[in-house]
Amino acid sequence: MNVAVEGRIEKRHISLSAKAKAYVALTKPRVIELLLVTTAPVMILAQNGIPDLWLVVATLVGGALSAGSAGAFNCYIDRDIDRVMKRTQGRPLVTGELTDREALVFAWVIGVASIVWLAIFANFLAAALSLVAILLYVFLYTVWLKRRTSQNIVWGGIAGCMPVLIGWAAVTHSLSWTPFILFGVVFLWTPPHYWPLSMKYRDEYKAANVPMLAVVRGRAVVGLQTILYAWATVACSLLLIPVAPMGIVYSVVALASGAWFIYETHRLYNRAIHGHEVKPMRVFHASISYLTLVFLAVAIDPLLPF
Structure with missing residues (x-):
């Protein structure tokens, strides 16, 4: 790569490890x-x-x-x-x-x-x-x-x-209904996972002219939308119980982790509407943990004898 330095053009060497x-x-x-x-x-x-x-x-x-x-x-x-x-x-x-x-x-x-x-x-x-x-x-x-x-x-x-x-x-x-339900879980999970991130980097998205929801709507609207999608995500995950069907491990994990995920989205919204400092990355990290737990339960449940 060529780099301009004090009017001169110098070639910058990039090592193979750096390239890799x-x-x-x-x-x-x-x-x-x-x-x-x-x-x-x-x-x-x-x-x-x-x-x-x-x-x-x-x-x-x-x-x-x-x-x-x-x-x-x-x-x-x-x-x-x-x-x-x-x-x-x-x-x-x-x-x-x-x-x-x-x-x-x-x-x-x-x-x-x-x-x-x-x-x-x-x-x-x-x-x-x-x-x-x-x-x-x-x-x-x-x-x-x-x-x-x-x-x-x-x-x-x-x-x-x-x-x-x-x-x-x-x-x-x-393909069957089972993977499509899990497809729905990931689909509905994506907005409440990503929108909190866009809240944190709202000014950067605005400067780049990228119309993320946090750029074109207020914090309260983003928070409410995050809640709605979180509820929909958890509801979709519970559909897997009768369809797959899933056992006690998945059922407990889906309910418990889902309740925690929803709680974090409500917390974000409540802080937004009351004018308090919001911490959107709490929801962002909670969403990752939630999805990991649910799919870990998907893997464990079929291996158990009950």
Whole structure:
């Protein structure tokens, strides 16, 4: 990369390890971790026991490549926004550790690799769902919705629900009501997970002209919407009990963790309407813990004899 220094152009050397770390960062690994948390448990539920371990590994690898490709395309398309927002100024295309071309080529390569990998080592349905997930995140969310509507994360969040379907399809070669209920859980969970984050970074989104709900509506409205979606998330999670069906472990965890999640959203709203200092990241972190607990229960419940 060339850098201007006191009127001169100097070439900045970037080590191979730094390049490798930059490529990893481009995939948004924290998002990948969260997506994989929903994949393996669903595979256990689909098998009603421990699936073939190679299939689990292959599906997780394929899913990671798929999510990484979507994340890399997102970083490429949103590189102008990332340069404005402090939260994203450490991303590789902003720091210059990767060029735009390198990022785009990388996104295409691992995207194609994810589809081919899943087609070979899982099945064609899982591969097709992987392709749909990439297209939804890139075109529906990043290109179309993100800069146009405050509902961007609602409908754009569909892409984040796809690992549930991919995991189920990898085991059963089909889809049923059970994975679609879990799809609904992740879909309804996404707004109360992300909107608190957008409250914290409201000024940055505003500066970048991204119409997140927290930018175009007041704290009370965001808080109320977060409550409604949290209630809907928990209600959807309880549908799994008669449909799957699920046992006592899942039922208790879904109810207890759901009650805690809802409590945190009500707490956020109450502080907002009374003019107190809000702490939206409490809800953000609670939402992650909630989803992790629910899917951990999804994995444990089929393995128990009762």
